[in-house]
Amino acid sequence: MSWVEIHRRSELLASEAEAAARQGERGRALGLYAQAADAEVQALSELDRTKLRTLGVSVVSAVALWYKARRYDEAQAVAYQWLATSQLPGFAQEQLKSLLQLIWNEVVRERAGVKFAPGQVIVSVKGGEIVTGGAPLDLIVEKAQTVQLLFYRTAEFLKGLPHRRRGGPTQEIQQACRPWLFQTAPGSYQFAVAVQEPKQIDMFKADEPRARQIAEQFLSILRTSIDDPDESLRQLIPDREYRNTFLKLTRNLAPTGKTFDEMEIRATDETRPLILVPAVRRTISQAIRRATPEPVDLAQLQEETVRGVLRAVHLDQDWLEVTVGTGHVRITQVGEAVDDVIGPLVNRPVAVQTIRDERGGHIFRDIEADA
Numbered sequence: 001m002s003w004v005e006i007h008r009r010s011e012l013l014a015s016e017a018e019a020a021a022r023q024g025e026r027g028r029a030l031g032l033y034a035q036a037a038d039a040e041v042q043a044l045s046e047l048d049r050t051k052l053r054t055l056g057v058s059v060v061s062a063v064a065l066w067y068k069a070r071r072y073d074e075a076q077a078v079a080y081q082w083l084a085t086s087q088l089p090g091f092a093q094e095q096l097k098s099l100l101q102l103i104w105n106e107v108v109r110e111r112a113g114v115k116f117a118p119g120q121v122i123v124s125v126k127g128g129e130i131v132t133g134g135a136p137l138d139l140i141v142e143k144a145q146t147v148q149l150l151f152y153r154t155a156e157f158l159k160g161l162p163h164r165r166r167g168g169p170t171q172e173i174q175q176a177c178r179p180w181l182f183q184t185a186p187g188s189y190q191f192a193v194a195v196q197e198p199k200q201i202d203m204f205k206a207d208e209p210r211a212r213q214i215a216e217q218f219l220s221i222l223r224t225s226i227d228d229p230d231e232s233l234r235q236l237i238p239d240r241e242y243r244n245t246f247l248k249l250t251r252n253l254a255p256t257g258k259t260f261d262e263m264e265i266r267a268t269d270e271t272r273p274l275i276l277v278p279a280v281r282r283t284i285s286q287a288i289r290r291a292t293p294e295p296v297d298l299a300q301l302q303e304e305t306v307r308g309v310l311r312a313v314h315l316d317q318d319w320l321e322v323t324v325g326t327g328h329v330r331i332t333q334v335g336e337a338v339d340d341v342i343g344p345l346v347n348r349p350v351a352v353q354t355i356r357d358e359r360g361g362h363i364f365r366d367i368e369a370d371a
Contacts, residue, residue, distance in 0.1 A: 006043035007058065010036045014065060030069050037065035041078065049087060056092030063099050067268075072103050098184065102268055105182040105192055117195045117211035120182065120268045121219065123147060124190035127261025135189035139259055142344050146252045147193055148179050149340045153245060154218045163241040165338050166315065177214045192268075219267055222274050225250040229287035240291070241336070247288050248341045251368055254281035258371050281368070288366060302356040306331065307370055310350045313342055320364070322352055331362040345369055 017032035040062040047055055059082045066075035079096045082088055088096070102120065109116050125135055125143065152169040155177045178196040197211040224233045225247055237243040254276040255261055266273035308324035319332045320342070331354055351370040354362040 001046070003043045003046040003048075003054075003058075006039055006046060010039035010043060010061070010065070013039060014068075017068070033065050033069035034071055037062055037069055037071070037074065040065055052087070052089045055087065056089045056095075059088060060092050060095045060099070063096060067099060067103055067106075070106075072107055075103055076100065101184045102192065105184070105194070108182075109194060114180075115197045116180070117177075117197055117215055120192040120194050121147075121215065122184060122190055122192050122264075122266050122268065124264040125255075125260045125262070126189075126264070128255070128257070128259050130189050130260050133189060136259065138348075140189070140191070142348070143253060143263070144181060144191070144193075145344050146249055149344075150222070150246070150249050150253075151177050151179050151193075151195065151214060151218055153242070153249065153340065154221060155214045157237065157239070157242050158214060158217055163239060163245070164340075165241075165336070167339060177211050190264075215267075219265070219274070221246050222250055222253075222265060225284065226274060226276065226280055229284050230290070233287075244288065244291060244336070245338050245341065247284055247291075248338070248368075250276075251281055251284040251288070252341065252344060254278070254284065256281060256369060256371060285366070285368065292365070303365075304354050304356055304362070306352045306354055306362060308350070310342070310345050310348060310352075310367075313346060315339065315342070320352075320367075322350065329362060331364050334364045337364065337367070342367060 013032050013036035017029045017036060020029035020032060040058060044058055044062065047058060049055060059078065063075050063079045066078065079100050083093060083096055105120065123143065125139070129136060152173055155173050156164060156169065175198045180194045180196055182192040182194060184190045184192045195211045195215045221236065224236050229247055233243055233247070237246060253263055255263060255278055257278040261277065263276040264273045306322050306324065306329050308322040308329065310320065311323045311328070312321035314320070315334055315337060318334050319330055320334055322329045322331065331352055345367065348369060349371040350367055352367045353365040355365060357363055
C-alpha cells in the first residue's frame with residue numbers, strides 16, 4: 001500500500017476515535033487512537049523522504065496520535081528517532097519538542113498521585129515585551145489568575161448556582177475543578193493548565209458537571225465570546241449576569257497591544273486555537289456596551305475615560321479610586337461590577353469609562369486593563 005492509502009486509513013481511525021471520545025467511550029477511543037498511530041508509523045515507511053513538509057506532518061501526526069492514545073513510551077520513541085536525524089523541517093522539530101513536553105507533563109501528573117481530567121489547555125502570549133521562554137511576572141500572574149477565575153465561573157454556571165458578585169468561589173467549586181499550571185516547551189511564553197478532579201467522587205451528583213465537562217465548556221465559552229459575543233453567546237449563556245462576567249473576564253485575557261500582542265489558547269487535542277488580539281478586546285468592549293442599559297438622560301451627560309492606576313476598591317460601598325498622576329479620582333455607582341473582574345486589576349493601569357454627573361462627579365460605566 002502507498003503512503004497516501006495508509007495515511008488515509010490513519011485519518012479515518014483518528015476520526016472514529018474523536019467520535020468515540022465525544023460519546024464518552026474513553027476505552028474505545030484510546031484503542032482507535034493507538035491503531036491510527038500504528039498506521040501512521042507504517043505510512044512513514046512508504047513515504048518519499050525528499051517530501052520534507054509531508055514527512056514533517058506525518059511524523060508529528062504519529063507522535064500526536066500515540067500521545068492521544070496515552071501510549072507515551074511509543075510517542076517518545078518516534079519523536080526521539082526523528083529528532084536524531086537531520087531530515088525534519090524546522091516546524092516539525094518545534095512541534096515534536098512541544099509534544100514531548102506535554103508527554104513529560106502527563107507522566108509527571110500520573111506519578112503525582114493526583115487525578116486530572118484528560119488533556120491540557122495551552123496558553124501562549126506573544127509579541128511586545130515577551131521573549132522566548134520569558135515574560136513579565138505580573139503579566140503572567142494576572143493572566144493565570146483570570147484563567148482560574150474563568151474555570152470557577154464555568155463550574156458555577158454548569159452547576160446552576162446563582163451568579164456570584166462578591167467574594168470567591170466556594171470550597172466545593174474549588175475542589176471540583178482546581179486548575180494546575182505546568183511548564184511547556186519554550187515558544188514565546190506559554191504554560192499548560194490541567195484541571196484536577198475532586199478527590200471525593202461524590203463531590204457532584206451523577207448528573208452534575210465533571211472536571212472534563214468544565215474544561216470543555218470553558219473553551220466553548222471563550223471561543224463563542226471571541227467569535228460572536230452577541231447572539232451565539234446569548235444562546236450559550238442565557239443568564240445576562242453570567243454572560244456579562246464571562247465577557248469581561250475574556251476581555252481581561254486579551255492584549256491591549258501595549259505589553260504583548262497576542263494570546264493563543266488551545267486544547268492539546270484541538271487543531272484550531274483561540275486567538276486573542278487587541279481587536280478582540282475592542283469587539284468585546286463594544287458587545288458589553290451594547291448589553292449595558294444606557295442612562296435615560298445620556299445625551300445631557302458627559303462621557304469621560306479616566307486612565308490611571310486602580311488603587312482602592314470598596315464594592316460594598318459602591319466606589320473605586322484611581323490614581324491619576326499625583327491625584328486621586330473616586331468613581332461611584334460601581335453597581336454590577338464583580339470581584340472577579342476588578343480584583344486582578346488592582347494596582348495596575350486601567351481605563352475606566354465614566355459619566356460626569358451634574359456636580360462633576362464620576363459615575364461608573366465600565367473598567368478594563370490599560371497596559
